[in-house]
Every structure is written in structure tokens, then in C-alpha cells.
Amino acid sequence: MSKHGGKTNEPNQPQIPAGGWGSVKEVTTILLKEHVPLEGTQLLVQQNKPDGFMCVSCSWAKPAHPHPAEFCESGAKATAWEITSKRLDPTFFKRHTLRELEGWNDHELEEAGRLTVPMRYDGALDRYVEISWDRAFAEIGAELRKMDPKQVAFYSSGRASLETSYMFQLLARMYGNNNLPDSSNMCHESTSVALPKTIGVPIGTVVLDDFEQTDCIFFFGQNVGVNSPRMLHQLQEARKRGVPIVTFNPLRERGLVSFVNPQSPVEMLSGHETVISTQYHQVKAGGDVAALTGLCKAVLEADERARATGGPRALDIAFIDEHCHGFDAFAAAMRARTWDEIEKESGLTQGQIEQAAGTYLRAKQVMGIYGMGLTQHRNGVLNVQMLVNFLLLRGNIGKPGAGICPVRGHSNVQGQRTVGITEKPELAPLDKLKELYGFEPPRDKGMNTVEMCESIKAGKLQGLVSLGGNLVRAVPDHDQMDAAWRAIPLTVQIATKLNRSHLVHGRTAYLLPCLGRIEIDRQAGGEQSVSMEDSTGCMHGSRGRAEPAADTLLSEPAIVAGLAKATLDPNPKVDWDAWVADYAKVRDAIAATYPEIFHDFDERMWQPGGFRKPVAAAQRKWNTPTGKANFTVPDTLSADPDMPVPEDALRLFTVRSDGQFNTTIYSLEDRFRGVQDRKVLFMAGADMARLGLADGDIVTATTAVDDGVVRKVEDLRVVEYSIPAGCVAGYFPECNPLIPLWHYAKESKVPAAKSIAIRVDRTDGTGRPLH
Structure with a gap:
């Protein structure tokens, strides 16, 4: 890496930094594109502020003392996308059949504007037609009452507030199931499984203050420049203090290479870039277990040398003896691994790994930050456990400036789990719900997202109520799932904009438009506020500031209440109308259900920086069966041993672009990777030569895999790129048809989207292979 902004001579790879004038231009462009330049600018200054609205995209922490502009490029795009002046009223659907709209791409569908009225699908017309709210609720309730509750799913995206999420889980459980799949099932469920077993909590231990005290940061599989750009402020400040940042990632992501702070006039005028990663190791896709094994082995070898010479120990023996379980077995397993097998599986040399370990050994307070690059593998749970092992070796959990930091990609996906959105009955306060509301909650396990898809594929699921999201595009096995989706007897979609899941619908289908979080929510009790949880476990209030897109929209709590009243028998202990009139009453209910976390909820939610829920591991209290932090012994060096890559194939991992948030595509270009469209495969030059491909070829x-199903994506353009040999990258969700539904993380069932064996064949542009 060059000391001048981290620039390297990489094939077809732009050398622009994250932030800078490129970010300013992108924000200006989307505000103009959505016809909200003045309103959007006024709203952005209130984004992520203690008395403003919380960003609708990423869930990165909100500081107590925010920057003047506490938003990033991605967050600004999300805001402009929601407050757009464009509208989809009933006349739009009179002009377009759903079959016609299926020909539009994902960007075009959402770009069309905000939905304004409730609608029901008319099969004879192949159109959505307007329906009144009362009639929609009555009809949906009548359908749900006829169904087997065990065969109905209540899906939620990470957008919904804590108040809505609590009401939604109560609706599902009073209806009779724990079928509460959510977007966490698609991304960080591996975290929620791994961390309780190792350190006794389901979330990370790091808060913003730790960035000010750390003296070393390790990154694994997280693209900060796209998924959580506001974190770049913390990373830049750490780098200015001389803190080394060591990155393990298959692609050289621009946000982890260099950054120009758009809020610094000096940097903007001078073009001065801050080098973010002081070491950048392009680990092979699926090579994280091996890389972490190498790091742990190097630390153990350094400790053996220290013992032999009488020098200071490399291990924090006092911490291990007092706080850890299983160290001896883990250490023996690490020593038994050879450097040859570690190098082969990780794609890194012993020297590279030892260089990173040396940086770790010189530090006293180390943070481990990671994203879906660790979680979305067959051994995604093990990946997270190996990072915990690495941190435990030197006592880097439960002290200032150190800890583990999973970065959640959706605005309130972590918070939904906190208030009961879970398919696992043992994680929900069922006895408390029984006490408060006088009903018998279901005790059997519900469906997660993969299990729901398996039920749809088998023709068993009778109904799906989806609180946001674009499931049809987000799930694996697109081509296999589409036909099955259309056979679901009932689908109900609560949404702000049109997406693919509204076109690939059930036999009876409803589209219920809701207010967005940024919009003023006026109810009988006055203007309402909501709350959400960030990635560090802090709760924040949020006040809508924009006028609603239409006076016909209902809020998410009002829609959930409308569905509940139409579906459930009356319950004198649940006053849905009172909850909708005053969301503070919902917060009182949340506090009654979770008093340890949410006591004095309504007052504390406006505390600058939020209030944090208890995280025992941060105080070195381990709520595990052993009463200690547990080392995990890996049984393999591969994150994906169950999908071997044949010699004539490559290992695909999916990525997102700078013009994207989850399945929402703001623009087709990706300026960080230098492409103008999304139907591309990024490939190493050596692999292109081996397969007889040239830059620009259509494949x-x-x-x-040989499971009797043909999975393919056509018309992909090959782009030569800096990527480990044997690996290839493509965009999510365009490459989702290549992911088998059965290829998911053990224990967590997160789709293993970061490691798929594929073959690539050159075509003539019409899909016909060239031999």
C-alpha cells in the first residue's frame, strides 16, 4: 500500500477515496433527482441528532455530541429516497399491469415514487386496485381467521421501530405462533448464536467511547465505506492518533483504504486523504477461519518464545485463568495446525499473518469489527467464535478501548430482537406476556426466514404478513422461489414504495402503504415519536419532520393495530386503539415487559447518545453455562467445507454497491468499483487467463453443485479486478439465484451468500455458450 492515500495500481479499480467531493456530488444528485433539494437539505441537518430523526438505513451508533452534519452519503440517499416528491397513486396501476411492471428493474420500481392508498390485487385485471382501509383490514382478518396459525408467517424488516416491532410480535403470538422471521435471519443471526455461547450476550461489547481509547483495530468482512460510512469519523480520529487498523477482506474496499472528510474544509480543498488501513490482507472468500487460526497460532508461538527467554508473556494469563474456559484444548488445536494448511486455506502467507499478529501483540486495547463477510458462511457461527478466541487471548473483551463489534446493516434490526421479534420461544418473555395480557403464548419454535422459504417451496405456507422488506429479492434461490411464492394463498405487504415482492405475490394480495420514519406521525394523542436501537445497544428517540406523502397513509403501528383488531378476539388487556393514539403507552408496555432494559423508557429515549441496555460481558460478567468466556475449538480451517470448489470453478461472494441499501438500488453505477451497471462479475486476471476470458466478455x-437444480444468471459482464485468485464477486441481489436455499450457516441458518461454487461460461450475448 502506498503511503499516499493507500493508492495502488489495480486493474480497472478507481483510486478515489471514500467521502470527499464524490460523496458531496452523490448527495446533491439524489436530492435533485427526487425533486427535494431544499426540503432534503433542511431535513438532513436533523438526521441522527438527539432531537431529530434516526436514519432509516444503517444502524451505526449515534453520538451524544454529533457533527454538524451527522449523516453520510448512504444515509442522505435513504432520506431523499423516502421523502421523494414522486407518487404512485391509483392511476399508476390503471396504466400498468403487474406483468408489465415485472419487466422493470429494481431501481425503476422504487424510483417510481411513494405508494399512497391501500390496494388489493385484481387477478382479472392483473392490477392493484384501490380499497378502503376498513375493508382491507376486514378482508385480511377474515382470511387469517380461516387459516392454521402455524402456517402463517409474520416477517419484519429492520426498518420498523421498537414500538411497531413490539406490537407486531404480540399480534403474531396472540394469533398463535412464533413465526417471526426477520432480516436478522438473513445477515447477523450467526452473531446472535455465536456470542451468547462464547461471552454470554447476543450483541457486541463496544460503544463509541471505546474508539477514543483503543490502540488497535482489526476489521473482518465489513465494508465501512458503503454500509456504515459515519464510522469513518471514528476511524479517521483513531488514525490521527496513530492507531493501526488491520483489515482482512477479499476486496480492497475504498472506505477501508482512504477517506477525505467532507466536513473538513481543509481536507476538501487540499484533497488530503487519511489512510485508513495500515495493513490490508486480501483473504480468500471462506478463508477467515484459517486466517484467524493463523493469528491465534502466531500469538501462541510468540508466547512460547517469551516463556523460553523469560520475557513478558504474549498471553494475558491472568485474564485467561480468571475469566476463560477451554483454553488448553483451544491452544492445543492451534498448535496442531500447520502453516502450510493455513496458507492454502486463507490465501495469505505466514509472513502476512505474522505481521498482523505482531501489530496485535504490540497493542493493549484491541477492537475486532466485523460484518456479513464473517456471518454469511456455512461456518459463519465459527467465524465469529474464532474472532472471539483471538480477542480473548490478550484479554481484549470487557475493558475500555477493546471488545467485539458486529456492525448491523439495518436501522433497527437489533432492536426488533430486543423487544421480541424472534422465532425462538426461549428468547421471548412468554411468561411475562401471559401475565400482562392474559393469553397462553405458543411455546413451540417458529419459522426463521430459511424455514419460511422451505415452507413456501413445499406449498405449506398459507399466509405471509410482511412488515417492510423485499423478501422475494432478498432470499436465495430466486428462480426456484418465484413460482412457489405465487401459490401462497395470502400475502400482505406493508410498504412505502413498490418493489419486486409486490409483483411476485400470493393468490390473494394486499399492499398497505405506511408512513415513513421521517414523516410527521399525527395521531389522536398528537404528534408521535418512535424509538430504535443502534449497533452498540443504545436506544434513541426519533421524531418525524417531513409532511406525509399523502393524507391517506397510516402509520406502521396503526396498520398493525388494524390487522390485530380484525384478526384477533377482543382482549380487555390490550387496547390497540389507545396504543395507536399515544405511542408512549406502547413504550410503557415494553418497559413492563422488559423492566431491566426499558425502565423510565419515555424519559430516557431522548438522552443524547441514547441509553444502553445492559451488556454483562462489557463488565466481564459471563452469562454462559460455564460462567466464563468460552474458547471454541474449530474442527476445520474452512468457513465453507460443504460446498467444495471444483478445479474448473470459482468461489463467488456477493457484495453491495455505494448506490445501494440492502435490496434498494438508488443507482445502477458503483463509482467505487468503476462500473456503470450491476450485471457484472469481478474476477482476477489470472483466473480470466485460465478460463480464456477477456475484460468485458459476457458470461x-x-x-x-449437483442437486438436480440448474441455477444460473445470464448476461454478466466480466470485469478484471484486484481479487484473490479463485474468487469472484458479484452483486446482491442480482446473484441470489445462484445461492441454494439449503446452503446456509450451521446453527444460525443465515444464507451462505459469501461462498458459492460457480462455473463461468462465455456466451454470445444471447445466453448461448461459446466453445
Whole structure:
């Protein structure tokens, strides 16, 4: 890496930094594109402020003392996207059949504007037609009452507030199931499984203050420049203090290479870039277990040398003896691994790994930050456990400036879990719900997202109520799932904009438009506020500031209440109308259900920086069966041992662009990777030569597994890129048809989207192979 902004001579790879004038231009462009330049600018200064509205995209922490502009490029795009002046009223659907709209791409569908009225699908017309709210609720309730509750799912995206999420889980459980799949099932469920077993909490231990005290940061599989750009402020400040940042990631992501702070006039005028990663190791996709094994092995070898010479120990023996369980077995397993097998599996040399370990050994307070690059593998749970092992070796959990930091990608996906959105009955306060509301909650396990898809594929699911999201595009096995989706007897979509899941619908389908979080929510009790939890476990209030897109919209709590009243028998202990009139009453209910976390909820939610829920591991209290932090012994060096890559194939991992938030595509170009469209495969030059491909060739990608199903994506353009040999990258969700539904993380069932064996064949542009 060059000391001048981290620039390297990489094939077809732009050398622009994250932030800078490029970010300013992108924000200006989308505000103009959505016809909200003045309103959008006024709203952005209130984004992520203690008395403003919380960003609708990423869930990165909100500081107590925010910057003047406490928003990033991605957050500004999300805001402009929601407050757009464009509208989809009933006349739009009179002009377009759903079959016609299926020909539009994802960007075009959402770009069309905000939904304004409730609608029901008319099969004879192949159109959505307007329906009144009362009639929609009555009809949906009548359908749900006829169904087997065990065969109905209540899905939620990470957008919903704590108040809405609590009401939604109560609706599902009073209806009779724990079928509460959510977007966490698609991304960080591996975290929620791994961390309780190792350190006794389901979330990370790091808060913003730790960034000010750390003296070393390790990054694994997280693209900060796209998924959580506001974190770049903390990273830049750490780098200015001389804190080393060591990155393990298959692609050289621009946000982890260099950054120009758009809020610094000096940097903007001078073009001065801050080098973010002081070491950048391009680990192979699926090579994280091996890389972390190498790091742990290097630390143990350094400790053996220290013992032999009488020097200071490399291990924090006092911490291990007092706080850890299983160290001896883990250490023996690490020593038994050879450097040859570690190098082969990780794609890194012993020297590279030892260089990173040396940086770790020189530090006293180390943070481990990671994203879906660790969680979305067959051994995603093990990946997270290996990072915990690495941190435990030197006592880097439960002290200032150190800890583990999973970065959640959706605005309130972590908070939804906190208030009961879970398919696992043992994680929900069922006895408390029984006491408060006088009903018998279901005790059997519900469906997670993969299990829901399996039920849909088998023709068993009778109904799906979806609180936000674009499930049809987000789930694996697109082509296999589409036909099955259309056979679901009932689908209900609560949404702000049109997306693919509204076009690929059930036999009876409803589209219920809701207020967005940024909009003023006026109810009988006055203007309402909501709350959400950030990635560090802090709760924040949020006040809508924009006028609603239409006076016909209902809030998410009002829609959930409308569905509940139409579906459930009356319950004198649940006054849905009172909850909708005053969301503070919902917060009182949340506090009654979770008093340890949410006591004095309504007052504390406006505390600058939020209030944090208890995280025992941060105080070195381990709520595990052993009463200690547990080392995990890996049984493999591969994150994906169950999908081997044939010699003539490559290992695909999916990525997102700078013009994207989850399945929402703001623009087709990706300026950080230098492409103007999303139907591309990023490939190493050596692999292109081996396969007889040239930059720009059109190819078909086919999943290289023999399970009787042909999975392929056609018309992909090859782009030569700096990527480990044997690996190839493509965009989510365009490459989702290549992911088998059965290829998911053990224990957590997160789709293993970061490691898929594929074959790539050159075509003539019409899908026909060239031999």
C-alpha cells in the first residue's frame, strides 16, 4: 500500500477515496433527482441528532455530541429516497399491469415514487386496485381467521421501530405462533448464536467511547465505506492518533483504504486523504477461519518464545485463568495446525499473518469489527467464535478501548430482537406476556426466514404478513422461489414504495402503504415519536419532520393495530386503539415487559447518545453455562467445507454497491468499483487467463453443485479486478439465484451468500455458450 492515500495500481479499480467531493456530488444528485433539494437539505441537518430523526438505513451508533452534519452519503440517499416528491397513486396501476411492471428493474420500481392508498390485487385485471382501509383490514382478518396459525408467517424488516416491532410480535403470538422471521435471519443471526455461547450476550461489547481509547483495530468482512460510512469519523480520529487498523477482506474496499472528510474544509480543498488501513490482507472468500487460526497460532508461538527467554508473556494469563474456559484444548488445536494448511486455506502467507499478529501483540486495547463477510458462511457461527478466541487471548473483551463489534446493516434490526421479534420461544418473555395480557403464548419454535422459504417451496405456507422488506429479492434461490411464492394463498405487504415482492405475490394480495420514519406521525394523542436501537445497544428517540406523502397513509403501528383488531378476539388487556393514539403507552408496555432494559423508557429515549441496555460481558460478567468466556475449538480451517470448489470453478461472494441499501438500488453505477451497471462479475486476471476470458466478455454463471437444480444468471459482464485468485464477486441481489436455499450457516441458518461454487461460461450475448 502506498503511503499516499493507500493508492495502488489495480486493474480497472478507481483510486478515489471514500467521502470527499464524490460523496458531496452523490448527495446533491439524489436530492435533485427526487425533486427535494431544499426540503432534503433542511431535513438532513436533523438526521441522527438527539432531537431529530434516526436514519432509516444503517444502524451505526449515534453520538451524544454529533457533527454538524451527522449523516453520510448512504444515509442522505435513504432520506431523499423516502421523502421523494414522486407518487404512485391509483392511476399508476390503471396504466400498468403487474406483468408489465415485472419487466422493470429494481431501481425503476422504487424510483417510481411513494405508494399512497391501500390496494388489493385484481387477478382479472392483473392490477392493484384501490380499497378502503376498513375493508382491507376486514378482508385480511377474515382470511387469517380461516387459516392454521402455524402456517402463517409474520416477517419484519429492520426498518420498523421498537414500538411497531413490539406490537407486531404480540399480534403474531396472540394469533398463535412464533413465526417471526426477520432480516436478522438473513445477515447477523450467526452473531446472535455465536456470542451468547462464547461471552454470554447476543450483541457486541463496544460503544463509541471505546474508539477514543483503543490502540488497535482489526476489521473482518465489513465494508465501512458503503454500509456504515459515519464510522469513518471514528476511524479517521483513531488514525490521527496513530492507531493501526488491520483489515482482512477479499476486496480492497475504498472506505477501508482512504477517506477525505467532507466536513473538513481543509481536507476538501487540499484533497488530503487519511489512510485508513495500515495493513490490508486480501483473504480468500471462506478463508477467515484459517486466517484467524493463523493469528491465534502466531500469538501462541510468540508466547512460547517469551516463556523460553523469560520475557513478558504474549498471553494475558491472568485474564485467561480468571475469566476463560477451554483454553488448553483451544491452544492445543492451534498448535496442531500447520502453516502450510493455513496458507492454502486463507490465501495469505505466514509472513502476512505474522505481521498482523505482531501489530496485535504490540497493542493493549484491541477492537475486532466485523460484518456479513464473517456471518454469511456455512461456518459463519465459527467465524465469529474464532474472532472471539483471538480477542480473548490478550484479554481484549470487557475493558475500555477493546471488545467485539458486529456492525448491523439495518436501522433497527437489533432492536426488533430486543423487544421480541424472534422465532425462538426461549428468547421471548412468554411468561411475562401471559401475565400482562392474559393469553397462553405458543411455546413451540417458529419459522426463521430459511424455514419460511422451505415452507413456501413445499406449498405449506398459507399466509405471509410482511412488515417492510423485499423478501422475494432478498432470499436465495430466486428462480426456484418465484413460482412457489405465487401459490401462497395470502400475502400482505406493508410498504412505502413498490418493489419486486409486490409483483411476485400470493393468490390473494394486499399492499398497505405506511408512513415513513421521517414523516410527521399525527395521531389522536398528537404528534408521535418512535424509538430504535443502534449497533452498540443504545436506544434513541426519533421524531418525524417531513409532511406525509399523502393524507391517506397510516402509520406502521396503526396498520398493525388494524390487522390485530380484525384478526384477533377482543382482549380487555390490550387496547390497540389507545396504543395507536399515544405511542408512549406502547413504550410503557415494553418497559413492563422488559423492566431491566426499558425502565423510565419515555424519559430516557431522548438522552443524547441514547441509553444502553445492559451488556454483562462489557463488565466481564459471563452469562454462559460455564460462567466464563468460552474458547471454541474449530474442527476445520474452512468457513465453507460443504460446498467444495471444483478445479474448473470459482468461489463467488456477493457484495453491495455505494448506490445501494440492502435490496434498494438508488443507482445502477458503483463509482467505487468503476462500473456503470450491476450485471457484472469481478474476477482476477489470472483466473480470466485460465478460463480464456477477456475484460468485458459476457458470461453465464452456473452454480457448481449437483442437486438436480440448474441455477444460473445470464448476461454478466466480466470485469478484471484486484481479487484473490479463485474468487469472484458479484452483486446482491442480482446473484441470489445462484445461492441454494439449503446452503446456509450451521446453527444460525443465515444464507451462505459469501461462498458459492460457480462455473463461468462465455456466451454470445444471447445466453448461448461459446466453445
